[in-house]
Amino acid sequence: MSVFFKAQDLSALKPLDAELSTVTYPFPVQFKELKNQGQNLQMAYMDVKPEKANGKTVVLLHGKNFNGYYFEEAARSLQKEGYRVVMPDQIGFGKSSKPRQxxxxxxxLAENTKAIMDELRIDKFAVLGHSMGGMLATKMAVMYPDRVEKLILANPIGLEDYRNFSPYQSIDKLYAAELKNTYESYRDYQLKFYYDGKWKPEYDKWLNLLAGWTIHKDFPVTAWNAALTTDMIYTQPVVDDFEKIKLPTLLIIGTRDRTAIGKANAPKELQPQMGLYHNLGKETQKKIKGSTLVELENVGHSPHIEVFDRFIQPVIKFLN
Known part of the structure; x- marks a missing residue:
């Protein structure tokens, strides 16, 4: 693999606390007070309103290694089209609370997201989920078919049941692995799975929001939450939900993507069979009746970052 990467000056990497309190998001951040599991929690979200509203709302659901911030460009494009855009940070992510238990x-997470929409008095909305957010978006489409009008899945994980390939890892083992993460390990993972070994300076912004946690005293808290959410992804597959979806659905699949949870722990002979998005997109389209598949050739796990124009065009066409 040819790697075109020039490391940034790590002296510029800033420690970030668990709630990213020193990070300024591109739009005003609001907080929804949640009473979950005997705890008082805060769920951060951005609510972006258009100048000329078309009466429609889109909810953008982030992936596991990200938060709502990385949807900035998508939000601005949708805003120009007249859409109201809501971007939550799920509990355990971004500026939202990081519960220890x-x-x-x-x-x-679907109930928490719905609580925001209830507070905003938005009855109907489209949902776009990327990566882990695609699993959450799938669950929302099944749980709230009377609220979700359209569904967009952008390189979602969970298109296969990872339990069929990789053995279970305890949360303690997952936590130990998370604690080993560094700027370099996050960068190497994203370089390989997201960007085909070709790094651009604009990718540093999203990488640093993860890497900044690793050099802050709050890292054990964020690492623990990351371990819990990895366990959620592995133990709660959504593959059986696809056939239950009755909404207009768009699948946007970067076919170069090979992301799969637990791949490193799978038997060597099974690893090449995991995360084959050029096959998984087609298989999932067959499961979701009437869905539309847009395949982006030679694009990896994050098409809205890597090839934004190719990503946003089918999104707007589908929503309109």
Whole structure:
């Protein structure tokens, strides 16, 4: 693999606390007070309103290694089209609370997201989920078919049941692995799976929001939450939910993507069979009746970052 990468000056990497309190998001951040599992929590979100509203709202659901911030460009494009855009940071992510004990489930995260929409008095909305957010978006489409009008899945993980390939890892083992992460390990993972070995300076922004945690005293807290959410992804597959979806659905699949949870722990002979998005997109389209598949050739796990124009065009066409 040819690697075109020039490391940034790590002296510029700033420690970031668990709630990213020193990070300024591109739009004003609001907080929804949640009473979850006997705890008082805060769920951060951005609510972006258009100048000329078309009456429609889109909810953008982030992936596991990200937060709502990385949807900035998508939000601005949708805003120009007249859409109201809501971008939550799920509990355990971004500026939201990082509980030390929490039963993470896609149902719980779906309820939390719905609570924001209830508070904003938005009855109907489209949902776009990327990566782990695609699993959450799938769950929301099944749980709230009377609220979700359209569904967009952008390189979602969970298109296969990872339990069929990789053995279970305890949360303690996952936590130990998370604590080993550094700027370099995050960079190497994203370089390989997201960007095909070709790094651009604009990718540093999203990498640094993860890497900054590793050099702050709060890292054990964020690492623990990361371990809990990895367990959620592995133990709560959504593959059986696809056939239950009755909404207009768009699948946007970067076919170069090979992301799969637990791949490193799978038997060597099974690893090449995991995360084959050029096959998984087609298989998932067959499961979701009437869905539309847009395949982006030679694009990796994050098409809205890597090839934004190719990503946003089918999104707007589908929503309109």
């Amino acid at each position: 929490y039963q993470f489930s896609f149902q719980q």
